[in-house]
Amino acid sequence: MSFNPLKEKGIPLDKQLKTWTDIVKRPYKRELADCYTRTRQILMNGIEVESWNFKHHFLRTSNNMEINKLIADIRRIENNQQTTINWLCPHNQSVLDTTLGYEQVAIDLTAWLAQNEPDDYVKETYDFGLLEDFDHLYRYSQFAYLIEGTDPNDILHYSTDVNFARPTQYHHNPNRLRIRKSYDKLNTDPQTKVNILTLVSAEQQTHNFYAEHGFMYGSDDLRKLYAEISDVEEEHVTMYETLIDPTETMLEKLLIHEFCEVCCYHNCYKDEKDDKIKLIYEEFLAMEIEHLQIAAKMLEKYQGTDAEEIIGGKIFDTCHFEEQKEYVNNIILNESDKRLDTDFKYTYIKDLSEDWTGYEAQRVLLSKCAPSETSVKLSINGIMKSDIVSTDLKMLKMRQKILQNALDINMMAPNTVNPDEYSTVESDKIFN
Ligand SMILES: [Fe+2]
Ligand SMILES: [Fe+2]
Ligand SMILES: [Fe+2]
Ligand SMILES: [Fe+2]
Numbered sequence: 280m281s282f283n284p285l286k287e288k289g290i291p292l293d294k295q296l297k298t299w300t301d302i303v304k305r306p307y308k309r310e311l312a313d314c315y316t317r318t319r320q321i322l323m324n325g326i327e328v329e330s331w332n333f334k335h336h337f338l339r340t341s342n343n344m345e346i347n348k349l350i351a352d353i354r355r356i357e358n359n360q361q362t363t364i365n366w367l368c369p370h371n372q373s374v375l376d377t378t379l380g381y382e383q384v385a386i387d388l389t390a391w392l393a394q395n396e397p398d399d400y401v402k403e404t405y406d407f408g409l410l411e412d413f414d415h416l417y418r419y420s421q422f423a424y425l426i427e428g429t430d431p432n433d434i435l436h437y438s439t440d441v442n443f444a445r446p447t448q449y450h451h452n453p454n455r456l457r458i459r460k461s462y463d464k465l466n467t468d469p470q471t472k473v474n475i476l477t478l479v480s481a482e483q484q485t486h487n488f489y490a491e492h493g494f495m496y497g498s499d500d501l502r503k504l505y506a507e508i509s510d511v512e513e514e515h516v517t518m519y520e521t522l523i524d525p526t527e528t529m530l531e532k533l534l535i536h537e538f539c540e541v542c543c544y545h546n547c548y549k550d551e552k553d554d555k556i557k558l559i560y561e562e563f564l565a566m567e568i569e570h571l572q573i574a575a576k577m578l579e580k581y582q583g584t585d586a587e588e589i590i591g592g593k594i595f596d597t598c599h600f601e602e603q604k605e606y607v608n609n610i611i612l613n614e615s616d617k618r619l620d621t622d623f624k625y626t627y628i629k630d631l632s633e634d635w636t637g638y639e640a641q642r643v644l645l646s647k648c649a650p651s652e653t654s655v656k657l658s659i660n661g662i663m664k665s666d667i668v669s670t671d672l673k674m675l676k677m678r679q680k681i682l683q684n685a686l687d688i689n690m691m692a693p694n695t696v697n698p699d700e701y702s703t704v705e706s707d708k709i710f711n
Contacts, residue, residue, distance in 0.1 A: 289569030325484030385412035447651035486512035649692035
């Protein structure tokens with residue numbers, strides 16, 4: 280039987296407030312948790328933060344007291360749910376450990392969404408962003424090993440590869456170039472709407488985590504890497520959020536936010552293997568069903584719109600996590616030289632003119648160095664004399680070719696690692 284969240288029974292709003300003992304649960308174990316238990320926990324924290332924050336924006340634009348009172352009550356619940364989810368993270372999971380988890384979310388979630396996206400332009404945008412987060416994971420992995428001696432596979436469990444793709448130095452653009460073409464709310468599949476909001480929430484939380492934790496290391500080089508990548512995540516939020524139709528009303532947006540929470544919790548509940556965490560997802564799903572139905576009632580009452588016109592009558596698997604290596608490697612081989620173009624399109628290095636607008640930001644940002652290149656220099660020139668890579672033999676053999684294809688000879692930070700430098704180092708430190 281299909282699951283229509285507008286018809287299922289949820290937990291009444293006046294039964295959703297809990298004690299602190301029930302809000303703060305025991306964390307998972309850093310060493311024992313499945314890597315996808317960690318990615319679900321990271322994602323759902325981002326979903327709750329977005330849901331909470333959006334309701335503050337709503338309040339600041341609304342003078343409807345009935346809606347404002349309801350939203351104030353629901354927002355308190357979102358806040359408590361966020362505490363429960365985020366505090367499942369154990370105290371001994373370092374900032375770098377969690378960072379590897381954030382990039383694993385970005386890679387495997389984006390790959391999943393790209394393969395389950397009805398809109399071709401949105402899919403192309405996912406594939407474009409996917410390669411950038413993949414490259415971030417590689418840069419951070421160098422530091423996880425250099426600074427904390429962590430094998431990235433302690434966190435990634437060999438489910439996501441560690442390798443370069445489109446080098447991070449090329450992720451910098453004038454931010455306006457990231458703006459994408461938005462969907463038309465009247466002619467868009469509900470799956471597209473919920474897919475985008477899921478990814479916007481993940482990317483926004485990734486940005487916030489780097490912006491708020493990057494200073495916590497003594498290494499100047501690592502601090503600069505966090506600054507650099509947090510700026511790219513800002514571009515990612517811009518890129519994904521501008522896919523959303525800006526003419527959706529606040530009530531429509533409220534409905535889609537609650538729908539997104541329902542879809543994600545349902546998916547997490549289905550997939551989660553940790554019994555205690557699965558119970559949390561089951562309960563939070565029932566809470567979100569109630570939030571969704573309240574939003575649907577407000578939409579009907581004040582806008583005269585039936586919720587099914589906007590979200591349909593079924594749910595979607597918006598956050599299924601599984602190994603995506605084959606899909607990702609294929610994009611790496613074909614799109615590492617892809618770049619943003621004007622008119623919301625994409626282009627390739629070979630077609631860029633000297634006055635390509637993307638160079639405007641890169642000329643400034645790369646003029647002294649790219650911290651993302653320093654991360655590799657420190658690995659291959661330091662005591663390790665090797666970089667941290669985890670991929671299959673086929674991809675390992677193609678590394679120099681991929682890099683040569685992805686580098687833009689017209690624009691390189693002065694500390695760019697030359698492809699020849701890779702030929703002289705061992706790249707099998709953590710080879711699988
Ligand atoms: Fe929530
Ligand atoms: Fe990233
Ligand atoms: Fe990202
Ligand atoms: Fe909610």
